[in-house]
Amino acid sequence: MKDVTQENTQSVDSYSERLNRECYCVTLDRTALKESFEHQFAAAGYVPSITPEFHQLFSNTPVFVPQSDIKAMERIVEAIESTAELSSYRERVLSWAPEIAGFDPGPIGAFMGYDFHLGKDGPQLIEINTNAGGAFLNSVLARAQHRCCKPSQQTAATTQALDGFETAVFDMFRQEWQRQRADSMPKSMAIVDEAPETQFMFTEFQLARQQLQARGINTLILDPSELEYVDGALVAQGKRIDMVYNRLVDFALEAPAHEALRRAYVDGAVVVTPNPRVHALMADKRNLILLSDPSTLRDWGLSEVQARYLESSIPKTRLVTASDAGELWGSRRELFFKPVAGHGSKGVYRGDKLTRRVFDNILQGDYIAQKFVPAGERAMRVDGTVTTRKVDIRLYTYGGKTLLIAARVYQGQTTNFRTPGGGFAPVFQV
DSSP, rough: OHHHHHHHHHHHHHHHHHHHHHHOOBBOOOHHHHHHHHHHHHHOOOOOOOOOOHHBBBOOSSSEOOHHHHHHHHHHHHHHHHTOEEEEEEEEHSSOOOGGGGOOOOOOSEEEEEEESSTTTTOEEEESSSSSSHHHHHHHHSSSSSOOSSSSOOOOOOHHHHHHHHHHHHHHHHHHHHHSSSSSSSSEEEEHHHHHHHGGTHHHHHHHHHHHTTTTTTTEEEEEOEEETTTTEEEEEEEEEEEEOOOOSSOOOOSSSGHHHHHHHHSSSEEESSOOOIIIIIIIITHHHHOOHHHHHHHTTOHHHHHHHHHHHOOOEEEEGGGGGGHHHHHHEEEEEETOOOOOTTHHHHHHHGHHHHHHHHHSEEEEEEEOOOOOEEEEEEETTEEEEEEEEEEEEEEEEEHHHHHHHOSSOOOOSSSTTOOOEEEEOO
16 A cells, blocks of 8 residues: 555655756845845944845745655754753763863854755755854845745745744844843843954844844944953943854854953853854764764664654764775765864865865864765756756754754855855745
């Protein structure tokens, strides 16, 4: 007897694949997108940073994803977050983390990002990120969409993206604050990154500031050099900073320029989210070695159901060591190499593209080797020509619950915002 549920799921998967191959609709209303940004900034009294590079952030075309895959990704996220609560798991990952990760002030990390590739084997987790960028941009993008040729399929991103995103974000920061403080809300916040006005995501920082200001939180966008730790308080521009939305990629706050923030954080004088402990528990790439080892996770107490989710969805990952050089080189075409402390696709290599010289450099660094999983694909028209782009799906979450779902469309070895036709794209659920 046929499994009707499986048959229906396969039918939906096939339909979404066909839409991704054959639907070339341009759903992004760029005029509406630009006006939305300008309106939000004008309401807050800011001058928007709408540069030519801004338009490279967004694709004109949506990505179709089966609802069954979205539910599967959410179950995987829940299984990973359950794993992170296991005492044996925490002991192991903190053993290779920097000392500062041993300090636990309470927050669990704003805007976790879980990146997936979709294919015939279902969602495959590629990476976990703290301070995942793009959520604010994608919430505006989801609102600036024309109807598609298949209007019944257009449930852009999630209902929350259109109706409740701002409230969910405010609640997230409020909960992060209250995990460390008894007060109801911080009075002031700083969004901190290196030279923020030069960052590709500066427009997002402006959006975040506008939304937090609208909720009554005085919010600044700062370079860490503007912070001072004086008399037990973190201050900038003569104002006390109660909370930091941390967008730095110095995950352990080790750089000399981050000393004031580091001291205030360790002394408990400021609430920082995400913080070094969250990165160590969730986003250190060595953690994927454990997450792709279901037998060990079962021994540590993870439920059988959740262990199976991870077993089927996390590509096998191993630490790169010089003693395994021969085996790794021989199987390199099936592997993807990533630096342990990497971010933003920097220093990553597909094994089938490796030269011997680069491989030798990898052996000298701290790298993991992950089983290669090809990205999904989306066909689209670019300058009148039908072409194919790669796709990954990102779930923005807090406490294991989805805040927003978005796609990234790109060409080449890793995600980027330089591909014609590429950028962030809304997810239309099938």
